Amino acid sequence: MFSRNSSRAVRQQWRLYRGLGGVTRPATTVRASRSPLSLTSPVSPHSSLPTSISRAFHASRPLLAIKPVLLADIGEGIVECEIIQWFVEPGARVEEFSPLCEVQSDKASVEITSRFAGVVKKLHYDAGEMAKVGKPFVDIDIEGDVKGEDLGAMVPPETPQKEAETKPTQAPIRSPAEETAGAQVAVLAEQETESVPKVKGKHAALATPAVRHLSKEMKVDISEIDGTGRDGRVLKEDIYKFVEGRNAAPPQAPSTQPTPTAPATGSFTSPDASTAGPQQETPVALTRTQEMMFKTMTRSLSIPHFLYADEVDFTSLVELRGRLNRVLAKSGLSDSQVGKLSYLPFIIKAVSMALYKYPTLNARVDADSASASASGKPSLVLRSQHNIGVAMDTPSGLLVPVVKNVGGLNILGIAAELARLQGLAVAGRLAPPDMAGGTITVSNIGSIGGTYLSPVVVEREVAILGVGRMRTVPAFSAVPGEEDRVVKRQVCNFSWSADHRVVDGATMARAAEVVRALVEEPDVMVMHLR
Structure with a gap:
């Protein structure tokens, strides 16, 4: 009975083994390949199973020493950024937190540092290419060191000077014909060397975004310019000198078709302007700032706008600002942070x-x-802090840095923060945190020109204020008990745009009335400052 049950169990196991795809091996092969990492399982003599089955162990996958560094998210909604320049090259040794490259993100340039210490193995992008956020952009060997072949690629081979010094050289005796032929060959070699174009490397020259924008406007390849600034940084003066040298070069043969040229700065006509001839169109690629503005404004088209305009009397604010600037000049409270108050901090x-x-x-x-x-329903997310974005005109284009937590700042603190952001924007050094997290925007277009405007609501916001140009107008005096008389008033127009999906006209009008009352009576604003 026990033997029959055992034989039946073994046969069931054998059928199960064959159903799972097991492969039998001859006993001789198993014994020949037996190793400490193999197991043998005895079977019953009543079954037809081979006398030995080998099952081998396998090791886990080894940990890779080469770490791909991912490009981290450097701003809200940024999915790609441009590699401006590399600070490393394959085979170079880097330490933790050492700079790897400089990238141009959403209207700001940022230096990316290394998370590991090791040897750079691969650069996934060249200078000028667009890198994807969340994708590898450089590989670093965290366990390796600079190998011999890497050193050979980085250090030029040494010439055997000692051998050349020890062995005396004896000039061969040549005929006059051979000397003449050799001189001609040398001249031809020099001409070929001069005619060979300069090979450009994959690493872009050092320069600020403002200088790069100038090079694009003047159609200059910045990698061909030798910078005179610190660490070889290209300056604006270098670009101007390069353009002057290029224009002073001897003119080439005239082409049959004229190429259109952009008018010079400050000129109202083009030097090649003519009334005759067909219309000429010249495609010009968008700058990085224009590309981001194109994407942002395209997304803003999904927001249904409505415009609300109001006229604000700045007369009292003009007087208060004049008194405060005189106090700042006498007491020295500016401390090089705020040399002079403008109207914008009061408006903000x-x-x-x-x-x-x-x-x-x-x-x-x-x-x-x-x-x-x-x-299936949208919602309205309320935010506690007032992070007000301020549109600024810079050499790189329109930038919108953000003044954080305006509710906790006084007028002088807002002015100091505006001065800091303005300095960074002009230099092209705004960081992503300086431009992220805005909750509402103020655009002071009146400082350039324009009385009325229709601003566009930015994505993730529901309102924006456009400030027009302040102008002097005659008005009737509104002092009770006095005769009507004509007085001089400083008037400015405020133009609001709001998201009509969540903001109705009455709410916008009431909020605009509060802003108008505070600007017209700035003493009330001063009383409520914290």
């Missing part, structure tokens, strides 16, 4: 105080999150 503070009464204007519409998708 008035907007922040109005947001406390109407927090809807400081919110954002959430229609794409997981919670909104699950419920």
Whole structure:
């Protein structure tokens, strides 16, 4: 009975083994290949199973020493950025937190540092290419060191000078014909060397984004310019000298078709302007700032706008600003942070105080999150801090840095932060945190020109204020008990745009009235400062 049950169990196991795809091996092969990493399982003599089955162990995958460094998210909504220049090359040794490259992100340039210490093995992008956020952009061997072949690629081979010094050289005796032929060959070699174009490396020259923007405007390849600044940095003066040298070069043979040229700065006509001839169109690639503006404004088209305009009397604010600037000049409180107050800090503070009464204007519409998708309904996300973006005109184009937590700043603190952001924007050194997290925007286009405007609401915001040019107008005096008389007033127009999906006209009008009252009576604003 026991023997029959055992034989039946063995046969069932054998059928199961064959069903799983097991392969039998001859016993001789198993014994020949037996190793400490093999096991043999005895079977019953009643079964037809081979006398020995080998099952080998396998080791786990070894840990890779080469680490791909991923390009981290450096701003809200940024999915790619341009590699401006590399500070390393394959085979170079890097330490932790040492700079790897400089990238141009959403209107700001940032230096990317290394997370590991090791040897650079591969650069996934060349200078000038677009790198994807979250994808590898450099490989680093964290366990390796600079190998012999890497050193050979980095260090030029040494010439055997000692052998040349020890062995006396004896000039061969040549005929006059041979000397003449040799001189001709030398001249031809020099001409060929001069005619060979300069080979460009994959590493771009050092320069600020403003200088790069100037080089693109003047159609100059910045890698061909030798920088005179610190660490070989290319300056604006270097570009101007390069253009002057290029223009002073001897003119080449005239082409049959004229090429259109851009008018010089400050000129109202083109030097080649003519009324005759066909229309000529010259395609010009968008700059990095224009590309980001193109994408941002395209997304803003999905927001239904409505415009609300109001006229604000700046007369009292003009007087208060003049008194405060005189106090700053006498007491020396500016400390090189704020040399002179402008009207913009007062406007920003008035907007922040109005947001406390109407927090809807400081919110954002959430229609794409997981919670909104699950419920099928959009929501309004209220935000506690007033982070007011300020549109600035810079050499690189329109930039919108953000003044954070305006509710916790006074007028002097807002002015100091504006001065800091303005200096960074002009130099092209705004960091991603300086331009992220805005909740509402103020555009002071009146400092350039224009009385009325229709600003565009930025994505993730619901309102924007456009400030027009201040002008002097005659008005009737409104002092009670006095005769009507004509007085001089300083008037400015405020133009609001709001997201009509969540902001109605009455809410916008009430909030704009609060801002108007605070600007027209700035003493009330001073009383409520914290």
